[in-house]
Amino acid sequence: xxxxxxxxxxxxxxxxxxxxxxxxxxxxxxxxxxxxxxxxxxxxxxxxxxxxxxxxxxxxxxxxxxxxxxxxxxxxxxxxxxxxxxxxxxxxxxxxxxxxxxxxxxxxxxxxxxxxxxxxxxxxxxxxxxxxxxxxxxxxxxxxxxxxxxxxxxxxxxxxxxxxxxxxxxxxxxxxxxxxxxxxxxxxxxxxxxxxxxxxxxxxxxxxxxxxxxxxxxxxxxxxxxxxxxxxxxxxxxxxxxxxxxxxxxxxxxxxxxxxxxxxxxxxxxxxxxxxxxxxxxxxxxxxxxxxxxxxxxxxxxxxxxxxxxxxxxxxxxxxxxxxxxxxxxxxxxxxxxxxxxxxxxxx
Numbered sequence: 001x002x003x004x005x006x007x008x009x010x011x012x013x014x015x016x017x018x019x020x021x022x023x024x025x026x027x028x029x030x031x032x033x034x035x036x037x038x039x040x041x042x043x044x045x046x047x048x049x050x051x052x053x054x055x056x057x058x059x060x061x062x063x064x065x066x067x068x069x070x071x072x073x074x075x076x077x078x079x080x081x082x083x084x085x086x087x088x089x090x091x092x093x094x095x096x097x098x099x100x101x102x103x104x105x106x107x108x109x110x111x112x113x114x115x116x117x118x119x120x121x122x123x124x125x126x127x128x129x130x131x132x133x134x135x136x137x138x139x140x141x142x143x144x145x146x147x148x149x150x151x152x153x154x155x156x157x158x159x160x161x162x163x164x165x166x167x168x169x170x171x172x173x174x175x176x177x178x179x180x181x182x183x184x185x186x187x188x189x190x191x192x193x194x195x196x197x198x199x200x201x202x203x204x205x206x207x208x209x210x211x212x213x214x215x216x217x218x219x220x221x222x223x224x225x226x227x228x229x230x231x232x233x234x235x236x237x238x239x240x241x242x243x244x245x246x247x248x249x250x251x252x253x254x255x256x257x258x259x260x261x262x263x264x265x266x267x268x269x270x271x272x273x274x275x276x277x278x279x280x281x282x283x284x285x286x287x288x289x290x291x292x293x294x295x296x297x298x299x300x301x302x303x304x305x306x307x308x309x310x311x312x313x314x315x316x317x318x319x320x321x322x323x324x325x326x327x328x329x330x331x332x333x334x335x336x337x338x339x340x341x342x343x344x345x346x347x348x
Contacts, residue, residue: 003169003170004022004023004046004047004169004170005046005047005170009140009141009169019138019140020138022044022046022169023044023045023046023138023143023169023170024044024138024143025041025042025043025044025136025137025138025143025144025145026041026042026044027039027040027041027136028040028041028042030081033078034077034078034080034081034084034095035078035079035080035081036081037081037083038054038056038057038079038080038081038082039054039055039056040052040053040054040055040062040079041053041054041055041136041145043143043145043165043167043174044138044143045142045143045167045168045169045170045171045174046169046170047167047169047170047171047172048066048067048068048172048332048334049064049065049066049167049171049172049174049332050064050065051063051064051100051165051167051174052064052099053145053165054079054099055130055131055133055147056081056082056130056131057079057082057097057102057127057128057130058103058126058127058128058129058131058149058161058163059131059145059147059149059163059165060099060101060102060103060127061099061100061101061165061174061176062074062079062097062099062100063099063100064100064174064330064332066172066266066332066333066334067334067336069201069202069264069266069334070199070200070201070202071100071198071199071202071266071268071332072098072099072100072197072198072199073098073099073197073198073199073200073203073291073292074097074098074099074199075096075097075098075290076289077094077095077096077097078097079097079099080095080097082128082129082130085125085127085128086121087121087125087128088112088119088121089112089121089122090111090112090121090122091121091122092121092122092123092127093122095128098197098199098292099197100196100197100330101176101194101195101196101197101328102123102127102195102197103126103127103161103192103193103194103195104123104124104126104127104192104193104194104195104296105123105124105126105190105191105192105193106124106125106126106151106157106159106161106180106190106191106192107120107124107151107157107159107188107189107190107191107306108120108123108124108189108191108305108306109123109124109191109192109193109298109300109305110122110123110191110193110302110303110304110305110306110308111303111304111305112305113304113305113306113307113308114307115189115305115306115307115310118156118306120305120306120307123193123195124191125151126149126151126159126161129149129150129151130149131147131148131149131163132147132148132149133145133146133147134146134147134148135147138169140169141168141169142166142167142168142169143166143167143169144164144165144166144167145164145165145166146162146163146164146165147162147163148160148161148162148163149161149163157182157184157188157189158182158183158184158188159180159181159182159183159184159188159190159318160180160181160183161178161179161180162178162179162180162181163176163177163178164176164177164178172331172332172333173329173330173331173332174329174330174332175327175328175329175330176327176328176329176330177325177326177327178325178326178327179323179324179325180192180318180323180324180325180326181318181321181322181323182318182319182320182321182322182323183321184320185320186320187317187318187319187320188317188318188320189306189310189315189316189317190299190316190317190318190324191298191299191300191306191309191315191316192298192299192300192326193281193296193297193298193299193300194272194277194296194297194298194326194328195283195294195296196270196294196295196296196297196328197292197293197294198259198268198292198293198294198295199291199292199293200291201261201264201266202259202261202264202266202267202268203233203259203261203291203292203293204233204235204261204263204264205233205234205235206261206262206263207233207259207260207261208233208259208260208261208262209231209232209233209257209258209259209293210256210257210258210259210260210269211231211247211257211280211282211295212249212252212255212256212257213247213248213249213280214247214248214249214250214252215247215248215250216230216245216246216247217245217246217247218230218243218244218245219243219244219245219246219303220244222241222242222243223243223244223245223284225243226243226284227245230243230245230282230284233259233286233293234286235286236286236287236288236289236291237286237287237288238287238288239287240285240286240287240288240290242283242284242285242287243283243284243285244281244282244283244284244303245281245282245284246279246280246281246282246301246303247279247280247281247282248278248279248301249274249278249280252274253273253274253275254271254272254273254274255271255272255274255280256269256270256271256331257269257270257280257295258270258295258331259293264334264335265333265334265335265336266333266334266335267331267332267333267334268330268331268332268333269330269331269333270295270297270328270329270330270331271328271329271330271331272297272326272327272328272329273327276299276324276325276326276327277297277298277299277326278299278301279297279298279299279300279301280295280296280297280298281294281296281298281303282294282295282296283295283296297328299316299324299326300314300315300316301314302314302315
């Protein structure tokens, strides 16, 4: 049974005029700048979590705070309207706003490549596809947003992502559940990567990265130079070159990775099942301004793009009519915010 600050739903009703006093989904339309015209939602769960959702960017997750402190990273471009998206080459970076989650796929991720007769840009197209909202509300037990995102092309792919984002009232968890379906009549490549972006003040030289990898592989020479210190976090450094590592988790069925900042009493944990997402890429980018660690679960262990995955015999595909389900759970905590078991002690 969900509760808010130790109060059951029945007790809560006696204390507020309406539920939106403590938990709600607010809806906005951006009025200015490069995001002008785009929709934005704010989920407030009554347990200290406030999370922004961007329906016009694949229902991706933007700024998130717990107890008023931010955990995700925001790029210099910020969140933009999808009309600004450029698909060619690495121009994806011009509208990569960061945020808690940027979805990469649905048919490729990684660097630009040419797979057979198809030219593919960095990290795919789905992150700039607008969603059809199907549900957006706060109930007596949870706040929830649901929608449908289609990536389709005449004579090409027809992939549909059904996304559900929910948080139990008063809890410290946000759960994202995706179902991807091939609604075409031919097999379709299906690569997906969940680009989770963590920034300051969670990320700092006092913070600790928790990532129980069984094996770790460096992407390139820059990463190999830092392989012995892949888990170390530092203050921002001038001239830093990004380092990317691929991690596997051995026989673990479910893993939890995250960053803890004991000085602030702040932490984020990301949980997922390895049956659906067997690999995780770590983006270690500790430069000035671009000060971020990416934790990126994925269904493909080849980071060189779709052509490289096909050449390696590791390209994931969905048969016509086939669906696959992914689930990520974000656990967000700040010391002094009464969530989880701590809520029980304040009930009276």
